[in-house]
Amino acid sequence: MTFLADLAAMVLAHPRALFPAVALVAFDSGAATVGLLSAAIAVNAMAAMLSSGPLGAVIHHGRAVVVAVVGWGASVVGFGLAVLGAGELLDSRHALWLAASCLACAGAADSVSSVFRSTIL
Numbered sequence: 001m002t003f004l005a006d007l008a009a010m011v012l013a014h015p016r017a018l019f020p021a022v023a024l025v026a027f028d029s030g031a032a033t034v035g036l037l038s039a040a041i042a043v044n045a046m047a048a049m050l051s052s053g054p055l056g057a058v059i060h061h062g063r064a065v066v067v068a069v070v071g072w073g074a075s076v077v078g079f080g081l082a083v084l085g086a087g088e089l090l091d092s093r094h095a096l097w098l099a100a101s102c103l104a105c106a107g108a109a110d111s112v113s114s115v116f117r118s119t120i121l
Contacts, residue, residue, distance in 0.1 A: 002065040002120055006113050009069045013076045015103075016041075026086040027096050036100055044104035045111040055115055064116045071109035078102035 015022075016038065023033035058064050079102040086095035 002062050002117055005066060005069045006117060009072050009113075010110075013073055015076060015079060022083050022099075026083045027092050029092075029096075033096065036096070037103060040100040040103040041107035041110070043107065045107035048108035048111040049115075052112075052115060055112065058116070061116045061120050065113050065120070068109045068113035068116065072106050072113065075102045075106035075109060079106070 019034045019037045023029045023031075023037065027033050055064075079099050082090070082095050082099035082102060086092050086099075089095075090098065
């Protein structure tokens with residue numbers, strides 16, 4: 001069940017394919033913005049793994065996967081809201097950094113989910 005939850009989160013809610021369109025339409029930018037959005041996921045995923053020591057104390061691994069998947073989903077929703085608000089509610093620069101921050105949180109949640117899926121196996 002944990003694999004189904006994680007698979008659904010990654011297949012149904014992974015925004016990576018939209019980064020070029022988001023950069024052009026929402027942020028009126030190009031390759032540098034696509035690079036920033038792509039790197040945001042990876043940077044915080046690595047930071048989460050470097051500070052993953054306390055994860056060893058978690059007893060309920062299945063629950064931890066569900067919490068991480070919910071964190072991923074909430075982060076992707078935050079990314080979508082930042083993109084929607086770009087230019088209207090927020091200026092493009094602030095919206096871009098908010099979107100990148102949400103993607104960074106998504107990367108951390110994905111890494112935590114990966115740790116617990118591996119532990120369950």
